[in-house]
Amino acid sequence: MSLFRAVRTPLSTSSLLCQGLRSVTGFGAGDAADHKVVPVEEARRFAEECLKSVGAKETHASQMAELLVSADSRGHYSHGMNRLEMYVRDIQQGSTRVDAEPELERSTSSTALVNGNQCLGATVGQFSMDLAIQKAKESGVGWVAAHGSNHYGIAGWYALRACDQGLMGLSFTNTSPLQVPTRGRECVLGTNPIALAAPGNNGDSFVLDMATSTTAIGKVELCKRKDSKIPNGWGVAENGQETNDPNQVLGKGGLMPLGGTEVSGGYKGYGLAMMVEVFCGILSGSHYGTGIRKWIGQHDVPANLGQCFIAVDPNCFAPGFADRMQALMSYCRDMEPAEGAENVMVAGDPERHHLKEVERLGGVSYHDNLVSAMAKLSAELSVPAMQPKA
Amino acid sequence: MSLFRAVRTPLSTSSLLCQGLRSVTGFGAGDAADHKVVPVEEARRFAEECLKSVGAKETHASQMAELLVSADSRGHYSHGMNRLEMYVRDIQQGSTRVDAEPELERSTSSTALVNGNQCLGATVGQFSMDLAIQKAKESGVGWVAAHGSNHYGIAGWYALRACDQGLMGLSFTNTSPLQVPTRGRECVLGTNPIALAAPGNNGDSFVLDMATSTTAIGKVELCKRKDSKIPNGWGVAENGQETNDPNQVLGKGGLMPLGGTEVSGGYKGYGLAMMVEVFCGILSGSHYGTGIRKWIGQHDVPANLGQCFIAVDPNCFAPGFADRMQALMSYCRDMEPAEGAENVMVAGDPERHHLKEVERLGGVSYHDNLVSAMAKLSAELSVPAMQPKA
Numbered sequence: 013m014s015l016f017r018a019v020r021t022p023l024s025t026s027s028l029l030c031q032g033l034r035s036v037t038g039f040g041a042g043d044a045a046d047h048k049v050v051p052v053e054e055a056r057r058f059a060e061e062c063l064k065s066v067g068a069k070e071t072h073a074s075q076m077a078e079l080l081v082s083a084d085s086r087g088h089y090s091h092g093m094n095r096l097e098m099y100v101r102d103i104q105q106g107s108t109r110v111d112a113e114p115e116l117e118r119s120t121s122s123t124a125l126v127n128g129n130q131c132l133g134a135t136v137g138q139f140s141m142d143l144a145i146q147k148a149k150e151s152g153v154g155w156v157a158a159h160g161s162n163h164y165g166i167a168g169w170y171a172l173r174a175c176d177q178g179l180m181g182l183s184f185t186n187t188s189p190l191q192v193p194t195r196g197r198e199c200v201l202g203t204n205p206i207a208l209a210a211p212g213n214n215g216d217s218f219v220l221d222m223a224t225s226t227t228a229i230g231k232v233e234l235c236k237r238k239d240s241k242i243p244n245g246w247g248v249a250e251n252g253q254e255t256n257d258p259n260q261v262l263g264k265g266g267l268m269p270l271g272g273t274e275v276s277g278g279y280k281g282y283g284l285a286m287m288v289e290v291f292c293g294i295l296s297g298s299h300y301g302t303g304i305r306k307w308i309g310q311h312d313v314p315a316n317l318g319q320c321f322i323a324v325d326p327n328c329f330a331p332g333f334a335d336r337m338q339a340l341m342s343y344c345r346d347m348e349p350a351e352g353a354e355n356v357m358v359a360g361d362p363e364r365h366h367l368k369e370v371e372r373l374g375g376v377s378y379h380d381n382l383v384s385a386m387a388k389l390s391a392e393l394s395v396p397a398m399q400p401k402a
Numbered sequence: 403m404s405l406f407r408a409v410r411t412p413l414s415t416s417s418l419l420c421q422g423l424r425s426v427t428g429f430g431a432g433d434a435a436d437h438k439v440v441p442v443e444e445a446r447r448f449a450e451e452c453l454k455s456v457g458a459k460e461t462h463a464s465q466m467a468e469l470l471v472s473a474d475s476r477g478h479y480s481h482g483m484n485r486l487e488m489y490v491r492d493i494q495q496g497s498t499r500v501d502a503e504p505e506l507e508r509s510t511s512s513t514a515l516v517n518g519n520q521c522l523g524a525t526v527g528q529f530s531m532d533l534a535i536q537k538a539k540e541s542g543v544g545w546v547a548a549h550g551s552n553h554y555g556i557a558g559w560y561a562l563r564a565c566d567q568g569l570m571g572l573s574f575t576n577t578s579p580l581q582v583p584t585r586g587r588e589c590v591l592g593t594n595p596i597a598l599a600a601p602g603n604n605g606d607s608f609v610l611d612m613a614t615s616t617t618a619i620g621k622v623e624l625c626k627r628k629d630s631k632i633p634n635g636w637g638v639a640e641n642g643q644e645t646n647d648p649n650q651v652l653g654k655g656g657l658m659p660l661g662g663t664e665v666s667g668g669y670k671g672y673g674l675a676m677m678v679e680v681f682c683g684i685l686s687g688s689h690y691g692t693g694i695r696k697w698i699g700q701h702d703v704p705a706n707l708g709q710c711f712i713a714v715d716p717n718c719f720a721p722g723f724a725d726r727m728q729a730l731m732s733y734c735r736d737m738e739p740a741e742g743a744e745n746v747m748v749a750g751d752p753e754r755h756h757l758k759e760v761e762r763l764g765g766v767s768y769h770d771n772l773v774s775a776m777a778k779l780s781a782e783l784s785v786p787a788m789q790p791k792a
Contacts, residue, residue, distance in 0.1 A: 125718070251741040271662075331687070
């Protein structure tokens with residue numbers, strides 16, 4: 013979940029700066045020889061069948077599969093097929109329910125409170141965002157909070173759902189504690205993402221989808237695997253102090269808020285993470301802060317996450333929204349880049365490039381490790397394996 | 403405008419980390435011997451009379467004066483009396499109008515578009531936020547965008563106005579271009595602040611009020627005056643590359659977005675600054691991006707800023723909002739601090755400490771330089787000078 017998430021196919025054209033970052037992040041990166049291209053429809057079929065095989069209703073499985081494949085197609089590999097097994101385990105161990113539906117608990121002309129009833133996150137999220145969209149069309153704004161939800165994938169997916177209908181869409185979720193408040197030493201908040209999608213002209217759009225921590229835990233894990241240091245501003249050790257050692261972050265430390273240390277503005281990232289928690293857990297009455305289950309090893313405990321979905325109709329404000337949005341995006345993209353840098357991008361551009369690559373390749377390029385892991389899952393669940401392109 | 407803005411009286415108890423920062427920022431800091439304490443009422447009287455002396459209506463002058471003194475009382479000295487002369491010049495040179503009122507251009511049950519008619523920012527902001535509050539009370543949410551506005555002081559002031567009535571309040575403004583997009587080399591966006599205030603119990607609250615740039619331009623100016631370097635992540639030179647030289651930032655460079663360089667997440671700060679611009683200039687139809695007048699030397703050009711004000715009624719969601727808000731704040735404040743750090747704070751705590759100091763001192767502690775500058779202004783405008791406590 014990042015604005016400048018590097019385009020992660022071997023054919024990437026991202027900048028030198030981003031390549032430095034990409035070599036650290038690495039999800040889905042690597043040589044074409046290590047990868048298999050899987051047609052989008054086939055990837056979706058596989059995810060849906062896996063979820064159905066453990067009891068998910070067809071509609072729920074389809075919603076989740078759509079979300080996962082969309083994440084992969086946009087280059088957010090960490091939130092795509094890579095997470096399928098987690099959703100399967102949550103169903104198998106009963107923390108995600110397959111016999112329920114999200115329900116509307118209360119509403120006004122522009123607000124709603126949804127009980128997700130521990131359904132799959134994509135199901136709760138789609139139900140809630142569609143409600144927000146409907147209310148925005150009727151009253152100008154729809155502001156929906158959901159409790160009893162589960163991990164809902166990329167936040168941007170829900171924001172885009174509103175954007176596709178000409179609205180501004182926003183989405184937020186709390187997550188398992190991984191982020192340490194400025195001056196603290198304990199993980200209190202999650203990576204708590206913020207997503208905003210706003211329409212420009214001719215299908216163009218501004219799509220921000222970012223964690224409020226400097227980086228994702230997966231990027232720290234990758235540094236550990238490579239036995240390399242992490243950059244400043246990424247994480248703290250058990251004593252709460254900044255460290256460049258990934259082992260200390262992953263042991264008893266945690267992620268730093270966006271901004272890093274206090275002198276470089278880390279207290280702002282901490283404030284933003286808390287803002288997301290206010291919109292999610294505090295508003296919806298779900299679990300929040302350290303009350304949320306740990307990221308690893310608690311599949312039997314209901315997550316009861318809180319999420320927030322907002323839609324706003326720009327037509328209720330000044331005429332010409334999309335034209336101005338487009339002009340600002342064009343200005344940024346066309347400006348002279350910094351010395352040594354490639355073109356300036358706007359949020360959503362890397363994902364757009366990645367979608368084009370998927371189209372060109374005829375499918376999503378998955379690393380062999382992912383393909384093997386899915387083959388194992390398919391055997392376990394007696395679901396026909398995911399078939400790469402010949 | 404920061405979460406951990408150091409308490410800037412000589413009696414501050416802020417942390418070692420913050421003291422490092424404070425020695426860089428310095429507004430209002432220094433020895434008590436360099437300061438004069440001015441009673442809040444007297445400071446307000448002086449600001450109001452100065453504005454009236456150049457033609458502002460009594461209500462408008464009073465709104466602006468209230469805002470300035472509130473900023474100083476909360477420790478945001480950069481946005482208080484320090485800015486009075488700027489507002490006076492804007493009126494004298496005609497870019498701020500004193501013969502108009504903000505007007506409602508269009509509205510739905512939960513949205514409104516306001517034409518600020520180039521009135522003082524505090525007047526436009528108060529009009530707009532009160533509209534948002536009214537709509538939130540009626541429909542659950544009020545989302546108001548204003549164009550034709552001026553510099554409106556601290557964003558948090560408007561958010562607090564909603565919070566004081568038991569609502570969540572949010573406020574955003576675009577500002578003169580000072581921030582350089584990631585990979586770019588030109589100032590395209592302002593410091594574009596985000597403010598959220600949410601009520602806890604017994605008058606306690608969460609109050610985030612932060613620029614989306616790593617730091618304020620004033621902090622860079624201070625480093626220049628002290629002939630010291632600036633930390634990493636604060637600014638770029640004319641070529642778009644990071645620099646530690648304040649002269650390069652202030653010359654033809656600019657501020658970096660929150661997060662600093664790309665590897666430490668600066669693209670997220672850039673995305674957030676753009677999000678604020680979407681809510682402000684893009685939604686309201688005001689000037690935006692590089693269309694906004696420069697920060698210095700353009701008092702004769704109407705600012706036509708865009709602003710956004712949101713109020714949300716927590717009572718439309720899960721019962722117990724304030725209790726959960728309070729519990730999360732208490733958890734953070736009570737947690738064991740990092741090695742060598744003072745207590746963990748939540749957004750709004752430094753301002754609360756400063757307000758207590760103001761109460762203890764019987765007024766706001768102003769640096770002698772500020773008091774002298776105000777004496778000069780009082781002579782020019784033939785307004786009785788601001789009288790410090792005996």
